[in-house]
Amino acid sequence: MFFGLGGVVGATVAADLLPLFSGAAVGNICDISSRLSRESIALAYPAISVSVWVIALAFAMLAGGIMGLVASYPALRVKEEWFLSMILLVGGETFRIVVTNTPEIGCGFNGLDGITTPFYWLSNYLPSGPLQAEVPTGLYAAVIVLLAIGCFVFAQKICNSPYGRLLKSVRDDKVAAEALAKDVSRVRKQIMVIGSIMAGLAGALYVYYIGVATPEDYIPALTFGIWVMMILGGYANNRGLLLGAFVITMLDRGSLVSGIALESYFPTLNSNLIVYGRYMVEAVILLLLLVFRRKGLLPETRVKTKAYTLFDFGKKNAKPSSQPAEVPPKGDATTG
Amino acid sequence: MLEIRNLVSGYGKLAIIQDVSFKVDAGDFVAIVGPNGSGKSTLVKSILGLTNIFEGTITFEGTNITSWKPEKIAKLKLGYVPQLGNVFPDLSVSENLELGGVTVRDEGQKRKMRELVVELFPILKSRSGQRAGLLSGGERQMLAVGRALAAEPKLLILDEPTAALAPIVAEQLFQRLVEIRQKLNVTIILVEQNARKALGLANRGLVLVQGKSAFEGTPDQISKDKDIIRLFLGELAI
Amino acid sequence: MLEWLPGSILLSLFQGSIYVVVSLGLTLTLAVVKLPNFAHAEFLTIGGYVGVVVSAVYPDNLLVIGAAAFLVCSAIGLAIHHIAFKPLMDRKVSIYILVLASFAVAQFIRYSVFSWASVVGLLSATQNIKVYSLVTLYNTELTNVYALAIVLAILMSVLLELFLKMTRMGKSMRAIASNFDLARVSGINVSRVVDVMWIIAAGLGGIGGMVFGIYTTVTPALGFSTLLDIFAVVIIAGLTSFTGTIIGGYIVGFSQTTVMEFLNYYFGVSLGYQPLLPFALIIVILLLKPTGLAPSSTGLSTIRKFARRNSSGPREGEPPKE
Numbered sequence: 001m002f003f004g005l006g007g008v009v010g011a012t013v014a015a016d017l018l019p020l021f022s023g024a025a026v027g028n029i030c031d032i033s034s035r036l037s038r039e040s041i042a043l044a045y046p047a048i049s050v051s052v053w054v055i056a057l058a059f060a061m062l063a064g065g066i067m068g069l070v071a072s073y074p075a076l077r078v079k080e081e082w083f084l085s086m087i088l089l090v091g092g093e094t095f096r097i098v099v100t101n102t103p104e105i106g107c108g109f110n111g112l113d114g115i116t117t118p119f120y121w122l123s124n125y126l127p128s129g130p131l132q133a134e135v136p137t138g139l140y141a142a143v144i145v146l147l148a149i150g151c152f153v154f155a156q157k158i159c160n161s162p163y164g165r166l167l168k169s170v171r172d173d174k175v176a177a178e179a180l181a182k183d184v185s186r187v188r189k190q191i192m193v194i195g196s197i198m199a200g201l202a203g204a205l206y207v208y209y210i211g212v213a214t215p216e217d218y219i220p221a222l223t224f225g226i227w228v229m230m231i232l233g234g235y236a237n238n239r240g241l242l243l244g245a246f247v248i249t250m251l252d253r254g255s256l257v258s259g260i261a262l263e264s265y266f267p268t269l270n271s272n273l274i275v276y277g278r279y280m281v282e283a284v285i286l287l288l289l290l291v292f293r294r295k296g297l298l299p300e301t302r303v304k305t306k307a308y309t310l311f312d313f314g315k316k317n318a319k320p321s322s323q324p325a326e327v328p329p330k331g332d333a334t335t336g
Numbered sequence: 337m338l339e340i341r342n343l344v345s346g347y348g349k350l351a352i353i354q355d356v357s358f359k360v361d362a363g364d365f366v367a368i369v370g371p372n373g374s375g376k377s378t379l380v381k382s383i384l385g386l387t388n389i390f391e392g393t394i395t396f397e398g399t400n401i402t403s404w405k406p407e408k409i410a411k412l413k414l415g416y417v418p419q420l421g422n423v424f425p426d427l428s429v430s431e432n433l434e435l436g437g438v439t440v441r442d443e444g445q446k447r448k449m450r451e452l453v454v455e456l457f458p459i460l461k462s463r464s465g466q467r468a469g470l471l472s473g474g475e476r477q478m479l480a481v482g483r484a485l486a487a488e489p490k491l492l493i494l495d496e497p498t499a500a501l502a503p504i505v506a507e508q509l510f511q512r513l514v515e516i517r518q519k520l521n522v523t524i525i526l527v528e529q530n531a532r533k534a535l536g537l538a539n540r541g542l543v544l545v546q547g548k549s550a551f552e553g554t555p556d557q558i559s560k561d562k563d564i565i566r567l568f569l570g571e572l573a574i
Numbered sequence: 575m576l577e578w579l580p581g582s583i584l585l586s587l588f589q590g591s592i593y594v595v596v597s598l599g600l601t602l603t604l605a606v607v608k609l610p611n612f613a614h615a616e617f618l619t620i621g622g623y624v625g626v627v628v629s630a631v632y633p634d635n636l637l638v639i640g641a642a643a644f645l646v647c648s649a650i651g652l653a654i655h656h657i658a659f660k661p662l663m664d665r666k667v668s669i670y671i672l673v674l675a676s677f678a679v680a681q682f683i684r685y686s687v688f689s690w691a692s693v694v695g696l697l698s699a700t701q702n703i704k705v706y707s708l709v710t711l712y713n714t715e716l717t718n719v720y721a722l723a724i725v726l727a728i729l730m731s732v733l734l735e736l737f738l739k740m741t742r743m744g745k746s747m748r749a750i751a752s753n754f755d756l757a758r759v760s761g762i763n764v765s766r767v768v769d770v771m772w773i774i775a776a777g778l779g780g781i782g783g784m785v786f787g788i789y790t791t792v793t794p795a796l797g798f799s800t801l802l803d804i805f806a807v808v809i810i811a812g813l814t815s816f817t818g819t820i821i822g823g824y825i826v827g828f829s830q831t832t833v834m835e836f837l838n839y840y841f842g843v844s845l846g847y848q849p850l851l852p853f854a855l856i857i858v859i860l861l862l863k864p865t866g867l868a869p870s871s872t873g874l875s876t877i878r879k880f881a882r883r884n885s886s887g888p889r890e891g892e893p894p895k896e
Contacts, residue, residue, distance in 0.1 A: 074857055074860070074861055082610055082669050082670055082673045083860050085670075085673055086610075086805065086809075086856065086860065087856075087857065087860065089802065090802060090853045090856050090857060093802060093849065093853065094850060094853050097846065097847065097849055097850060098847070098850075100846065101844050101846030101847055224677060224678075224681055227674065227677075231674070272688070272689075272692045273689050273692065273693070276685040276686075276688045276689040276692070277685075277689065279681055279684075279685040280681070280682050280685045280686060280689070282681070283678040283679070283681040283682035283685070284678075284682060286674065286675075286677075286678040287658055287675060287678045287679070287682075290662060290667070290671055290674060290675050290678070291658075291661050291662060291665075384759050385759075386755065386758075386759070405758070406755075406758040406759045407758050407759075407761055407762060407763055407764055409759075410758070410759055410760060410761030411761050416759045418755070418756065418759070421753050421755065421756055422756065423753070423756070424748070424749045424752040424753050424756060424757075425752055425753065426748060426751065426752040427745065427748055427749060427752055431745055431748075431749075434745065435745060435746065435749050435757075435760055435762065436760055438742075438746065438760055438761050438762055439760075439761035483760070487760070487761065
């Protein structure tokens with residue numbers, strides 16, 4: 001939902017600002033002529049192109065953050081944990097339906113296209129040939145990788161800080177965290193806003209990459225793929241997520257490539273089957289993980305804060321800090 | 337009738353019962369006593385297949401029932417009154433009694449048992465259409481015992497049946513247990529906090545401490561052993 | 575000026591009846607195995623497609639088509655229970671894991687249907703069942719499909735009620751819903767009862783889908799598009815109340831059709847926003863009254879107990895608190 005929101009907002013902002021900055025008339029951003037003018041402006045004015053991109057990203061992050069704040073209101077008040085997934089599903093579908101049926105937002109069902117990468121103008125300075133198209137895209141991909149690394153480092157920093165420890169405590173035992181005078185709902189709200197800002201950023205980056213923003217792209221199967229990434233790598237674990245994302249993206253690209261290869265051998269093959277097959281494989285992966293390896297491939301690790309190094313936890317000569325699991329409980333722990 | 341040998345059992349990977357052995361003969365009234373958290377409930381749950389058994393064997397009337405499923409064990413005519421959740425709160429009293437006897441094949445026998453239950457606990461008859469969740473604490477315990485009896489058990493296991501009851505209601509329930517034992521000739525295992533009361537009714541006692549059998553013998557032997565009393569049952573217990 | 579109203583009410587009743595039939599199955603799943611089965615709506619798709627295939631061979635033979643839809647969905651329901659859910663439930667995982675698993679099952683079924691339909695060229699299909707008008711009142715035609723759905727909803731509700739209250743199997747099912755561990759130690763054959771539960775729940779989904787498929791075009795996304803509506807119904811019902819499900823079904827049916835057409839007619843709200851009304855119901859009820867509108871005996875408390883029981887290792891019986 002936040003991912004889609006970022007995409008649509010980013011695209012709309014870009015489409016509105018490009019002509020505005022370049023002094024061209026702001027017409028209907030949805031029709032075909034505006035698409036062509038967007039492309040020509042992006043080609044002609046490098047500075048405007050890049051600055052609009054930055055502004056669009058900022059707006060997408062802002063929109064993601066605001067929506068995260070709004071969504072955190074119901075999400076934090078539900079009584080059962082699975083109601084949360086219900087609320088987010090409803091939120092995602094609401095977003096899709098509203099965008100589809102409201103032409104004022106992102107041009108409704110048809111979506112908004114002609115969003116070129118911020119380095120599109122480079123092709124002016126390049127000799128014509130395959131490079132002309134590849135260099136701006138490649139450069140943009142490099143920028144995305146940099147931003148992704150930035151987000152990863154940021155997330156790692158958060159997780160391995162006292163704040164990260166607070167997050168874990170809130171997740172594992174809300175009551176205990178409350179008893180230690182931690183404002184649980186504020187922490188949850190904060191983290192939801194941070195998460196949705198990142199998702200908004202990702203959405204805008206994605207739209208700039210593929211060039212169009214249509215609501216029908218943001219189907220539940222996309223969210224599902226992200227879940228599989230998360231659980232595959234081991235959730236509550238940034239490194240695991242990285243691994244999961246890598247595996248699922250390989251599956252995605254691999255299925256595309258193999259699809260093309262298969263089609264060249266079997267021209268009668270239905271190309272849809274490759275996409276469907278990929279979704280089915282994702283579902284099977286998730287089920288197998290849930291049944292056989294619920295902690296994911298990389299299990300959750302200890303929080304690495306100052307306290308960690310201070311007491312040498314986890315090293316061989318550490319003092320026995322936790323009890324082995326097989327010790328029978330004393331007192332009234334389990335039976336009565 | 338029931339024989340437990342070197343039992344190690346618990347929940348998940350956690351062993352709570354540590355190497356317990358004891359025997360129950362037909363017609364016995366065994367009281368299992370011990371402090372909070374000593375594993376009394378876990379021990380009886382192990383008999384019924386509700387725990388993970390790591391080591392040891394449980395034999396009932398010559399059949400090895402170790403690690404059987406609870407629903408299969410119930411068919412061997414073991415009646416069980418759990419400490420908590422001992423009735424179906426959303427079903428009526430009569431439905432509770434009916435499902436208690438789900439393992440009894442013979443319809444005539446089933447009716448006979450239900451008549452007997454109603455005779456023991458007349459209150460259940462007047463409440464028969466009511467939802468069990470709306471019964472009072474005492475009525476609910478009576479229904480729980482009645483439900484277990486409807487299965488025509490050879491061995492009746494009760495897990496702290498009087499835990500949340502007023503003393504006078506608890507006393508009535510104990511009287512009924514004595515009556516049941518005389519009338520139906522069932523073997524009874526009673527888990528109790530109130531050691532004095534339980535040992536007073538029983539002909540054999542088992543003291544459980546930290547998942548281990550600390551003492552086994554007749555109530556007289558237990559009440560004479562000053563160490564057991566002081567260490568585990570409290571000064572006032574006997 | 576109200577000439578749209580009778581037709582709209584009839585359509586609401588039809589929609590509501592379909593929701594009732596399908597949601598009764600989901601309510602049963604929630605009550606007995608405490609599973610918010612997000613794959614339940616896929617039975618609707620399968621039922622619809624069974625209708626398409628069987629009606630091509632036996633046109634207009636509602637009994638054969640309905641039975642086929644019921645049986646195929648029952649078989650699939652049993653299969654997903656034994657392949658996906660039972661191994662997880664035996665491991666006593668949290669309800670959150672079960673929800674994820676049901677999403678995975680839903681996605682697998684959905685794209686299996688997509689693949690199959692795309693190979694045989696039935697991505698959008700219709701059933702070979704003739705729709706004709708029975709009576710015409712206030713310029714509104716009561717067609718056989720409408721009548722069928724309404725009769726079916728009543729019939730299924732009554733049959734289910736009788737089954738649960740009168741038969742040994744039904745009582746055992748309620749006993750499992752009420753107190754799982756006690757049902758086991760009482761000697762109720764839990765796995766057999768749960769199998770029967772899946773047969774009924776999935777079959778109801780299939781029949782609902784088949785009847786819905788007479789009225790609308792069958793696509794592989796048919797189930798998913800009604801998923802949240804069905805969940806709106808059971809959430810209104812407080813998750814495990816059958817009476818509540820019947821009321822909830824008609825509330826959602828009316829909100830989607832009559833209320834929406836009213837908004838469209840007088841306020842010019844685009845009909846494209848139609849699915850948003852059940853969504854709004856879900857959010858409002860989850861926030862304000864998560865026990866649902868219907869007075870429910872077990873309701874959320876059972877789900878909560880289940881969640882607690884599974885998250886805290888040892889399984890203790892729950893206090894019979896009301």
